[in-house]
Amino acid sequence: MSLDKDTVKKIAYLARIRLADDALDGLADELSNIIGWVERLAEVDTDGVAPMTSVADMSWPRRDDAITDGNKTEDVLLNAPDPETAPEDSSGGGFYTVPKVLE
Amino acid sequence: MSDLSSLTIATAAKGLEAGDFSAEELTQAHLVAMEQSRDLNAFITETPELALELARASDKRRAKGEVQGPLDGIPIAIKDLFCTKGVLTTAASHILDGFTPPYESTVTANLKTAGAVMMGKTNLDEFAMGSSNMSSYYGPVKNPWRGKDGKDLVPGGSSGGSAAAVAGRLCLGATGTDTGGSIRQPAAFSGLVGMKPTYGRCSRWGVVAFASSLDQPGPLTRSVEDAAILLGGMAGYDDKDSTSAQVETPDFTSALGDNIKGLKVGIPREYTMDGMAKEIQVLWDQGVQWLKDAGAECIEVSLPNTKHALPTYYIVAPAEASSNLARYDGVRYGLRVEGDTLDDMYEATRGEGFGDEVIRRVLIGTYVLSAGYYDAYYIKAQQVRTLIAEDFRKAFNEVDVLLTPTAPSAAFAIGEKMDDPVAMYLNDVFTVPASLAGLPAISVPAGLDGNGLPLGLHLIAKPFDEVTLFQAAHALEAAAGFEARPEDMA
Numbered sequence: 006m007s008l009d010k011d012t013v014k015k016i017a018y019l020a021r022i023r024l025a026d027d028a029l030d031g032l033a034d035e036l037s038n039i040i041g042w043v044e045r046l047a048e049v050d051t052d053g054v055a056p057m058t059s060v061a062d063m064s065w066p067r068r069d070d071a072i073t074d075g076n077k078t079e080d081v082l083l084n085a086p087d088p089e090t091a092p093e094d095s096s097g098g099g100f101y102t103v104p105k106v107l108e
Numbered sequence: 109m110s111d112l113s114s115l116t117i118a119t120a121a122k123g124l125e126a127g128d129f130s131a132e133e134l135t136q137a138h139l140v141a142m143e144q145s146r147d148l149n150a151f152i153t154e155t156p157e158l159a160l161e162l163a164r165a166s167d168k169r170r171a172k173g174e175v176q177g178p179l180d181g182i183p184i185a186i187k188d189l190f191c192t193k194g195v196l197t198t199a200a201s202h203i204l205d206g207f208t209p210p211y212e213s214t215v216t217a218n219l220k221t222a223g224a225v226m227m228g229k230t231n232l233d234e235f236a237m238g239s240s241n242m243s244s245y246y247g248p249v250k251n252p253w254r255g256k257d258g259k260d261l262v263p264g265g266s267s268g269g270s271a272a273a274v275a276g277r278l279c280l281g282a283t284g285t286d287t288g289g290s291i292r293q294p295a296a297f298s299g300l301v302g303m304k305p306t307y308g309r310c311s312r313w314g315v316v317a318f319a320s321s322l323d324q325p326g327p328l329t330r331s332v333e334d335a336a337i338l339l340g341g342m343a344g345y346d347d348k349d350s351t352s353a354q355v356e357t358p359d360f361t362s363a364l365g366d367n368i369k370g371l372k373v374g375i376p377r378e379y380t381m382d383g384m385a386k387e388i389q390v391l392w393d394q395g396v397q398w399l400k401d402a403g404a405e406c407i408e409v410s411l412p413n414t415k416h417a418l419p420t421y422y423i424v425a426p427a428e429a430s431s432n433l434a435r436y437d438g439v440r441y442g443l444r445v446e447g448d449t450l451d452d453m454y455e456a457t458r459g460e461g462f463g464d465e466v467i468r469r470v471l472i473g474t475y476v477l478s479a480g481y482y483d484a485y486y487i488k489a490q491q492v493r494t495l496i497a498e499d500f501r502k503a504f505n506e507v508d509v510l511l512t513p514t515a516p517s518a519a520f521a522i523g524e525k526m527d528d529p530v531a532m533y534l535n536d537v538f539t540v541p542a543s544l545a546g547l548p549a550i551s552v553p554a555g556l557d558g559n560g561l562p563l564g565l566h567l568i569a570k571p572f573d574e575v576t577l578f579q580a581a582h583a584l585e586a587a588a589g590f591e592a593r594p595e596d597m598a
Binding site: 008012013016017018019020021022023024032035036038039040042043044045046047049051054055056057058059060061062063065066068077080081083084085086087101103104105106 | 206207208209210211306307308321322347350351353354413416419420422423430437438439440441442443444446447448449450451452453454455456458459460462467468470471472474475476478484485487488489490491492493494495497529530544545546571
């Protein structure tokens with residue numbers, strides 16, 4: 006299947022990646038090439054074959070449902086891109102900021 | 109004092125033990141080499157002060173008789189995909205600008221406990237997506253090897269900086285990560301040993317995720333013995349990684365040098381590809397002969413789904429990547445490009461923060477997971493993956509290890525293959541199947557091509573049978589007697 010410009014635009018929006026309009030044609034060609042190539046798998050008979058869900062034969066480890074970590078506000082906010090959220094800023098620190106979501 | 113940069117991990121450990129030199133001297137010698145070889149662009153971040161501090165601490169331990177093992181005081185480099193506490197971690201992406209983890213990945217923490225000296229963080233393809241190191245935001249890495257025409261070559265990828273650092277003798281070993289061949293292919297391109305352990309052998313905790321069902325840390329070194337030693341310092345069960353295997357970590361060096369008489373080596377017929385370079389076939393045939401001469405029994409085996417491995421990989425890996433990379437949204441760390449709305453900010457940040465190859469893969473992944481296509485692409489690929497793993501299981505009923513080439517060519521020039529993503533993907537044709545099946549595999553330098561560039565041979569073993577893998581690799585290494593060095597080429 007070949008991907009047209011509109012499809013590329015749509016999946017770029019799903020992936021929340023802004024693309025320049027002049028990049029769409031080139032990308033549509035490249036992605037169509039890749040998709041055309043992986044579509045060769047259609048020829049493989051997979052009737053009744055279970056999809057792989059785990060690469061290793063292993064039983065999943067369990068542990069007690071207990072809190073083992075936490076109270077690391079400073080660490081968590083250490084790399085926040087907005088310096089106003091730095092925890093040492095007592096006026097309003099301790100959170101991340103984003104553009105207004107609710108009107 | 110001998111030339112400290114010509115040592116291996118094993119010989120350096122002996123020298124430290126004998127008191128021929130200190131960890132500080134060993135580290136200092138490599139720091140000088142690192143500084144002199146900055147044109148390779150092997151490192152994104154150099155950590156000379158930290159290295160000297162770790163080296164001095166190692167010397168103190170040694171003076172008190174508290175040596176932690178063969179890695180104590182050994183200078184190594186860390187692929188910049190491992191989170192390192194207090195040290196910039198970039199994944200070679202613009203989107204992680206300034207990210208300094210407040211925690212340490214399990215693998216690097218294990219290496220620290222073993223006494224290893226971190227020299228710095230090495231360059232890589234952005235988010236480990238690539239086979240050339242050309243997709244790094246921090247620029248391409250030069251291979252210390254050069255062709256006869258003098259062109260600058262890629263070191264392979266994605267662990268290209270690690271490969272260049274070890275081949276250029278800026279450190280004694282390095283960590284890499286391998287998703288579809290990202291340790292083994294650069295090892296082959298750079299005349300090194302590169303090893304991907306069984307999925308689950310090394311913890312992925314604190315390693316920037318690309319494709320979680322495939323990613324696996326492993327060592328790049330200048331000898332098989334060194335790879336076994338370095339893996340010993342990296343591996344181990346970790347309750348912070350739910351896919352970490354609850355198995356004992358054996359002494360990976362235990363069977364090195366053991367006779368391989370009677371070892372059954374499978375030669376997969378389907379790895380003979382149309383249009384395969386003649387010198388690759390010749391080297392592979394030579395490898396079969398070497399193992400036979402050492403007493404192994406070589407048997408042709410069939411892995412009928414081999415040709416489906418790459419297309420399967422290029423559905424599964426981008427699908428997982430698109431999911432893993434959803435976390436880079438400009439909210440909590442790294443780059444933020446402001447926007448009027450939350451969506452605006454996400455789109456602007458990700459559009460500017462991701463490079464071309466990462467965008468391609470995230471879009472492919474988003475597409476194959478999107479409504480209406482999920483079954484046709486993703487489920488289909490996971491079914492084929494089951495068949496590929498089944499092929500290996502059957503083959504390993506008959507044989508102990510498999511022998512194949514590592515890569516379809518030697519290193520190519522910087523800038524080549526950039527206009528055709530699929531041509532670039534073909535680099536991993538021999539390494540991807542073992543990745544899909546989670547199997548341990550190793551590339552051993554085995555010869556030079558007509559242009560004087562290194563080529564590798566590739567061994568694959570049963571899950572968690574790294575000891576046999578290293579044993580066979582050691583025999584192959586001994587037979588190949590690969591002694592060439594990049595500086596011989598001038």
